[in-house]
Amino acid sequence: MTAVDSTASKSTGVAPITVPPFAVISGAQVRRTLHGSEKRITELVETTYRVHGAGDSVNPPSYFLRFPDRPCSRIIALPASIGGDTRVDGLKWISSFPKNVTAGIPRASAVLILNDHDTGYPFACLESSIISATRTAASAASAADWLSRGRSRPTRVGFFGVGLIARYIHTFLVGTGWSFDEIGVHDLSADSAAGFRCYLEQSGTSSRITVHDSAEQLIRNSDLVVFATVAGQPHVSDLSWFAHNPLVLHVSLRDLAPEILLASTNIVDDVEHCLKADTSPHLAEQLTGNRDFMHGTLDDVMAGRVTVPTDRPVVFSPFGLGVLDLAVGKYVYTEVARRGELHVIDNFFHELSRYG
């Protein structure tokens, strides 16, 4: 990449510190880069969990910007820094406006800024709703794999809430080698359920598809349950629905009553992050006054530090870490640059000479 020499560095005789060019990467470019790369991205997400677990990252709490006049909506800032081979800093800035869906446009929209490790300069702005959905789905696929290793591999998956995230998770499960005899679908919106069914049929699945009007029937008929609703507080509280000890990917974080978690094995992506923002694990901590119900992280499971019992449900609650967005975003940036397709904004940073 072409870089701009700073005047100051020219006089020092040491390796010049340069300002990297600033590029904008569109959603179309992101999608083209990530499409069909489910295995590679899932491996990248697992590597990033390991780097984060080893402490080679900075991932402060997400900041939730909320609005008194639009209580359902929010914009979240996820600043982060990741080491390892990725070595980049940055920020995801992601909006959730659930009413968008009734207007036929996606709930979430996002950008990701990548900052240069050495100078701090932002060097890329990427469309990031696809990156965010991709890293979320890759994390879910990884959890499905690792958390089912000690038990019989699920053959009946149930999707509880079927918007964009559910679609990406299905794509990632299939793309990382899963096949199912049965796919269950449940959504409060008949249109969403019909749209997801249509997507499944177009994907060429040979699975039997059942749309369940009843949440109970979906859960009882699934040994892998994926929650991807937009529920703000728990709406599933009957422990008997989980008597068959399913593996639950609790991606939307606030669906399950704390009592369900207290009777389950709980695995998260990061303990401190998950015990915030009124997630179900946070409610369980408030209810019990301790964290004894928390068994560990996915990194703990991958490293063999935690084993997952088969005689109770296992619930994976991923808060969603900014380091994952950085890792996937940097991968996209590198691939787009390698293809020579970066759209660089000339002279984006203009005041580069300290005294003019």
Ligand SMILES: NC(=O)c1ccc[n+]([C@@H]2O[C@H](COP(=O)([O-])OP(=O)(O)OC[C@H]3O[C@@H](n4cnc5c(N)ncnc54)[C@H](O)[C@@H]3O)[C@@H](O)[C@H]2O)c1
């Ligand atoms: N943990 C993470 O890392 C992470 C990352 C990205 C998104 N998410 C979460 O995933 C969820 C889904 O995102 P999306 O973009 O697919 O949203 P979306 O709005 O496209 O779809 C959500 C669907 O859930 C349905 N729904 C809402 N409440 C329901 C309920 N109580 N029972 C059944 N169905 C219900 C809606 O009708 C809708 O079809 C959101 O909560 C989002 O915050 C989590």
